[in-house]
Amino acid sequence: MFESFNPIPRILMGPGPSNVSPRVLGALSRPTIGHLDPQFIGLMDEIKQLLQYAFNTQNAFTIALSAPGSAGMEACIVNLIEPGDKVIVCINGVFGGRLKENIERVGAKAIVVEDKWGHPVSVDKVSDAFKANPDAKALAFVHAETSTGARSDAKSLCQIAQQYNALSIVDAVTSLGGSELRVDEWGIDAIYSGSQKCLSCVPGISPVSFSEKAVEILKSRQSKVQSWFLDQSLVMDYWSGEGKRCYHHTAPINSLYALHESLLMLKQEGLENAWQRHQRLHEKLRHGLEKLGIEFLVDEAHRLPQLNSVLVPDGVDDAHVRSTLLSKYNLEIGAGLGQLAGKTWRIGLMGSTANEQNVALLLAALEDTIK
Amino acid sequence: MFESFNPIPRILMGPGPSNVSPRVLGALSRPTIGHLDPQFIGLMDEIKQLLQYAFNTQNAFTIALSAPGSAGMEACIVNLIEPGDKVIVCINGVFGGRLKENIERVGAKAIVVEDKWGHPVSVDKVSDAFKANPDAKALAFVHAETSTGARSDAKSLCQIAQQYNALSIVDAVTSLGGSELRVDEWGIDAIYSGSQKCLSCVPGISPVSFSEKAVEILKSRQSKVQSWFLDQSLVMDYWSGEGKRCYHHTAPINSLYALHESLLMLKQEGLENAWQRHQRLHEKLRHGLEKLGIEFLVDEAHRLPQLNSVLVPDGVDDAHVRSTLLSKYNLEIGAGLGQLAGKTWRIGLMGSTANEQNVALLLAALEDTIK
Structure with a gap:
């Protein structure tokens, strides 16, 4: 049957x-080894370095989350936003709307800046939203809206957030590896992407990076992160090169072989x-x-x-x-x-x-x- | 470098x-296709049927969650338990403790039944816990404790839950495919497993099944599920064979090729x-x-x-x-x-x-x- x-x-x-190259599919199908095997720990360290290269960042907390981009989005929100926080969120397509949904499910208040689908996020409107809400904890927006094909000016948007000492949370699912993205230079605090877009790896993995400021905010939370699986304070100890690696969950081993190969191809190009x-x-x-x-x-x-x-x-x-x-x-x-x-x-x-x-x-x- | x-x-x-067979690795590395491709929709339907076989269930809601077993655990808790609910949770190893942690992060009250590590969950203690808490909404326990190697009597435990009209939530990460497990006959309401144990598929996928009663409870919730990514009322529309499949996230396509092959091998054996x-x-x-x-x-x-x-x-x-x-x-x-x-x-x-x-x-x- x-x-x-x-x-x-x-x-x-x-x-x-996108199409996954034979090189990446070849890496994907190499023999599965244990996630605590010294060989695998070395691989995780290399993936971290290669992701830092792709994101243009020195952020120590740069990892490949063991789930798709939607989980990367949720991880950024649930780790950095607490109930009662105010977050300015920009909607100019499907994925901005999803950001708002995530913010509200944390019990935070979403202040929506709306733009027409197909248009970029308006820098002026975001500026006005901060003037009206100078106490907003964060700004969340989509760099490259996959539902419309519009690119927003991430650099200018993050500058506004910085002026108000707010965190910037950026969706780079479709931008990473495909168009200009500079996490450190632009001052992005939390960013997530997906493996299956411009990295041309198999779907199911979400590259994530937090700035030092974001890590500080995570460490000084008042409440526990509502998701155990996405609690990055625990994941941090699993990905950390320093000291003893702490078991959290079983990483998607073969998918990480593939991610490593696709990042290597990006570095070689x-x-x-x-x-x-x-x-x-x-x-x-x-x-x-x-x-x-x-x-x-x-x-x-x-x-x-x-x-x-x-x-x-x-x-x-x-x-x-x-x-x-x-x-x-x-x-x-x-x-x-x-x-x-x-x-x-x-x-x-x-x-x-x-x-x-x-x-x-x-x-x-x-x-x-x-x- | x-x-x-x-x-x-x-x-x-x-x-x-566990070791992944060459057959499964071969399936894993077949060319990636789109997750809305009719070929892939057919594959999802077959995976559902093969999982029903492996779980011994007719549950319509039987899916492969796009993340590891820990996320399957969290999905069962966050979808079926609401803030303020009482849940009897059995701890006789690491993973029972993790269940408690998940229950508490939902804002529910965990009533702990504790047994020595290496021992099974005590049916008598669970019975006593229900006598003292007849209003408990659910019983959560680990069928096969991966941290100790002890098997608990899932059938008897679920019977007690049924006597009190409580849901049973069962961790079958290590039992599925490796030892007797009968979801329908034993009256299990929500169950999750992992791909990388007795199914010998690559890590990263969590088979999950909900009984009709569990689906009813999910549909009649008072509050939104706190996790957007794990909200099974949305995932249901993505996996549904009936009507229009509704986009939720991008499934881990190649890992599902592998899961299909490993389930096929189980069926053939x-x-x-x-x-x-x-x-x-x-x-x-x-x-x-x-x-x-x-x-x-x-x-x-x-x-x-x-x-x-x-x-x-x-x-x-x-x-x-x-x-x-x-x-x-x-x-x-x-x-x-x-x-x-x-x-x-x-x-x-x-x-x-x-x-x-x-x-x-x-x-x-x-x-x-x-x-």
């Missing part, structure tokens, strides 16, 4: 996962080279889409190279095009999410997916399908 | 992870055959250990075949033996945990690890090392 699963391979040009590759292929894609008369949702100045939200042309059947691309070309693009469902396609150029071959194929397949 | 990670393979005879294999190899191990003069921590009647806690013989250096087994034989056994640190070894015979070859090698290597 049941058989081994042998999926037909796909070219993944949606909002993630060079971080800024990877950013440039994403930008170059985005421009090539844009050029081709424009020739097909397909328009972008987001203004040119705020477009993410790795996540291209385009408007479904008038008279074209959204679902039919996506299912034809999948069945005829084994090529996946993403549907619109939330209020953009049926109105946009999301074309991902993330990590290993971002190459000449895939852009050329997508343009040809799309032309064939929508004509 | 950094190189690809190529671990020296180990024979994993500790408390988990036959669940009761797998239980018998664990028991047979445990007896062989016991026989050999007795010849070496090594004694068990747990009484014969309550020993888990898959997790053998034995006393470190007098005059033998615990850490030296473990590190020699690892460096000389590439063979990992586990140290004692918590109050048993330095006093016991934990010898795992879980899943693929439980074969004749490994038992023979361990006995030979141990004899050589402790003499």
